[in-house]
Amino acid sequence: MIKIVILYASMTGNTEEIAEIIGTYLEKQNVKIERYQIGYDKLESTILDDADGMMIGTYTDGDGDIPFEAEDLYDDLAAWNLTDRPVGLFGSCDSWYDSYGGAIDTFANIVKECGAKLPVSNLKIELSPEAEDIKKCHQFASDFMYYVNKKTKDM
Numbered sequence: 695m696i697k698i699v700i701l702y703a704s705m706t707g708n709t710e711e712i713a714e715i716i717g718t719y720l721e722k723q724n725v726k727i728e729r730y731q732i733g734y735d736k737l738e739s740t741i742l743d744d745a746d747g748m749m750i751g752t753y754t755d756g757d758g759d760i761p762f763e764a765e766d767l768y769d770d771l772a773a774w775n776l777t778d779r780p781v782g783l784f785g786s787c788d789s790w791y792d793s794y795g796g797a798i799d800t801f802a803n804i805v806k807e808c809g810a811k812l813p814v815s816n817l818k819i820e821l822s823p824e825a826e827d828i829k830k831c832h833q834f835a836s837d838f839m840y841y842v843n844k845k846t847k848d849m
């Protein structure tokens with residue numbers, strides 16, 4: 695069974711909702727999902743030991759900043775073995791701010807630097823997901839799994 699680990703940081707619940715939409719969609723497709731809330735759950739590189747891919751969801755704080763509770767994870771990722779691992783980035787954003795979903799891009803950059811593969815574009819959802827956004831979440835998850843399944847078959 696394919697396993698995907700979903701890490702998310704959420705203050706007011708929007709990114710958590712997106713994580714739920716993606717996770718539930720994938721579970722229905724027989725993917726094993728493990729969810730961890732950044733800043734609350736214990737996060738160690740071993741959570742990836744038997745995982746086929748990882749998704750990181752985050753809201754954006756300050757002036758395009760990553761949330762305070764995600765700083766430890768950000769610093770620790772270099773020590774995780776991310777080489778060639780498929781990673782997808784998503785989160786809730788607010789277009790009122792200049793740096794739209796800046797934290798998502800910051801996480802995308804660090805995982806790329808750590809050698810991860812980013813098979814899908816970062817998914818940025820305006821505030822709380824609406825019907826159209828739910829479709830985008832499903833498409834994001836589906837495109838991500840297309841890559842993961844292909845990679846798993848090739849191995």
Ligand SMILES: Cc1cc2nc3c(=O)[nH]c(=O)nc-3n(C[C@H](O)[C@H](O)[C@H](O)COP(=O)(O)O)c2cc1C
Pocket residue numbers: 703704705706707708709710752753754755756757758759786787788789791792793794795796820821822
């Ligand atoms: C103090 C503060 C600063 C923020 N800065 C940004 C920002 O720079 N860019 C952005 O896209 N959203 C920014 N936001 C908006 C949040 O990312 C947005 O409200 C998001 O939906 C919160 O997600 P959550 O419900 O998962 O916590 C900011 C929100 C707050 C309260």
